[in-house]
Every structure is written in structure tokens, then in C-alpha cells.
Amino acid sequence: MPHDLTQTTGSLPTAAPPSDFTEAMSVLAGGVVMVTTRIDDRPWGVTVSAFAAVSAQPPTILVSLCSETASARAIDETGSFGVSILGRHHRAAARHGSTPGASKFLERFADPDRDGRSPSVSGALAQLECEVVERVEVADHSIFIARVRHVRTAAGGEPLVYFRRAYRTLARCIDSPTRGRTPCLSS
Secondary structure (H helix, E strand, O other): OOEEOOOOOOOOOOOOOHHHHHHHHOOOOEEOEEEEEEEOOEEEEEEEOOEEEEEEOOEEEEEEEEOOOHHHHHHHHHOEEEEEEOEHHHHHHHHHHHOOOOOOEOOOOEOOOOOOOOOOEOOOOEEEEEEEEEEEEEOOEEEEEEEEEEEEEOOOOOEEEEEOOEEEEEEEOOOOOOOOOOEEEEO
């Protein structure tokens, strides 16, 4: 049964203006992931920034999606989803999955059918197969807490990063005390 954190007693504390909050969150660099599912038996994926590892024992993650999206409804129906951790070569897929109001069918970016598993973005740095254990409603979003049932990782690759409303990659620092071995954010 989902928790509903929107029901409170007493008055709510004053909240920061949404524009200030979104500006502050834009400076939090993060890896880019695509949450995948099937809609009408076709691969579907949405790019998200609200994704986190919760626990390694047992492997558990969380993802936050707007409650009224096709993705959230599909995950509610199936109780499972995939997570593709995107690499630097996935900018087009990330943009496709983040376009507001657009269809997010993934045929051109997805691996062929995976024997009933959630779709995955072809060449993803890692793919997680997840089973929902809890859904929590917060404001206009659903937070899906899920057990990771299967993991597939690539042999190598560089991550795609989102920072200040732009996709970026990591580069080597020139002035690092470790002589160029420390990754740095670049455009």
C-alpha cells in the first residue's frame, strides 16, 4: 500500500519558490539514467534525474516519476521496470526520453527483445532489472523503491552527466594533483 506524504495535520511550513529550488538543483551534477518499461508491448523509456541507490544489501534503488505519466502508470501495472545507466554516446536517447509531452517509444535506441525483461538502451553502461517493493506518493510524484533482481554492466565506457540543464561528459583534469587521472566535468 503506497504511503501518501501529502496528507499532513496542521499548517505546512513555507516552501521556497519553485524557480529558486529548480535553479539550485540544476547545479547538482548527476549521472543520466533512463527508466524503461513496456507500453502496448513496445519498449518505452523516460530520462530521469531523481534516481539513487538505497542499499547494497539487498540491492535496492529508488526512482521518482511524475505520478500522472505513462511511465508511472505502466510501472504501477507491471510492478517492474528497468534502469539503463547512459554513457556519453547516449545524448540522443537521453534527449528523446526527456522531451516533455512527447512519445517515448524506444525502438531505435533499445536492444532487441530481452526474453520478457524490461527494455534496455543499447550499449548502456549498466542495466538494472528492478521489482517494485514500495511506492510512496509525495506531492505530484511517485517514488518507486525497488529491489534490483538482475544487473548487466558494460566492459567500459564514459558516463553521461547532467549539470546546469545540459548533458556533459567527464574529462581529465590538467591541474590535478593526481596528474590527470581525476575525472572532471566538461561540456
